[in-house]
Amino acid sequence: MSERLPILRIGENLLVSIQVDLDDQTVLNLQDDLAEQVVKHGARGVIIDITAAEIVDSFVGRMLATIASISRLLDAETVVVGMRPAVAITLVELGLSLGDVRTALNLERGLAILSERSSARVAER
Amino acid sequence: MSERLPILRIGENLLVSIQVDLDDQTVLNLQDDLAEQVVKHGARGVIIDITAAEIVDSFVGRMLATIASISRLLDAETVVVGMRPAVAITLVELGLSLGDVRTALNLERGLAILSERSSARVAER
Numbered sequence: 001m002s003e004r005l006p007i008l009r010i011g012e013n014l015l016v017s018i019q020v021d022l023d024d025q026t027v028l029n030l031q032d033d034l035a036e037q038v039v040k041h042g043a044r045g046v047i048i049d050i051t052a053a054e055i056v057d058s059f060v061g062r063m064l065a066t067i068a069s070i071s072r073l074l075d076a077e078t079v080v081v082g083m084r085p086a087v088a089i090t091l092v093e094l095g096l097s098l099g100d101v102r103t104a105l106n107l108e109r110g111l112a113i114l115s116e117r118s119s120a121r122v123a124e125r
Numbered sequence: 126m127s128e129r130l131p132i133l134r135i136g137e138n139l140l141v142s143i144q145v146d147l148d149d150q151t152v153l154n155l156q157d158d159l160a161e162q163v164v165k166h167g168a169r170g171v172i173i174d175i176t177a178a179e180i181v182d183s184f185v186g187r188m189l190a191t192i193a194s195i196s197r198l199l200d201a202e203t204v205v206v207g208m209r210p211a212v213a214i215t216l217v218e219l220g221l222s223l224g225d226v227r228t229a230l231n232l233e234r235g236l237a238i239l240s241e242r243s244s245a246r247v248a249e250r
Contacts (some may be wrong), residue, residue, distance in 0.1 A: 035213050039208075042234075073217065076209060
């Protein structure tokens with residue numbers, strides 16, 4: 001049975017933590033839920049925490065890229081945090097360099113990236 | 126029968142609201158009219174409001190990208206506002222990530238983006 005992953009709000013950003021093996025339907029649900037929440041809350045950023053993910057295969061890799069593209073269309077930036085060294089190696093070996101996806105070491109740095117972007121917007125005004 | 130969509134002016138920007146199903150000729154008319162108005166009024170920005178569009182297929186997606194390219198050549202930036210979550214997902218599934226098109230949650234944020242850009246220009250002078 002597929003599940004719905006919880007989406008948390010931190011200020012202007014949304015946070016999803018991936019802790020379970022994902023099946024197709026869970027991924028589709030997550031994409032739908034995230035897109036809806038981004039619009040509903042006018043979110044500026046989406047942080048996907050994969051600290052707990054020991055294995056990221058091409059399926060999850062593509063999901064990360066798709067979520068980033070959807071979010072960008074809805075004017076929110078996606079940052080993937082907590083990538084393990086082995087996961088990075090696997091992704092490159094799979095030929096998934098996650099072009100548009102920003103990454104950060106951990107949640108704190110991820111939030112810093114998004115808040116920089118946010119204040120850059122304010123400063124431009 | 127094809128129609129001509131109304132183009133409104135808000136300061137230095139033009140606003141088009143897409144509320145009907147578009148046929149080919151209406152799209153071509155819109156591209157012509159927009160290009161003409163951008164030059165006539167020296168518009169800095171073009172806002173395309175798709176709040177009312179429940180379905181954005183590849184035809185409309187390509188139109189948005191084309192209008193953005195034409196406007197850019199005429200020195201105006203295009204911002205698409207009011208994209209629904211389902212529309213963002215569809216566009217990504219169609220492989221249309223609208224490369225150069227900026228998006229914003231709503232008209233207010235869209236205008237803010239254009240006015241940021243405008244003041245950045247003034248600062249450069």
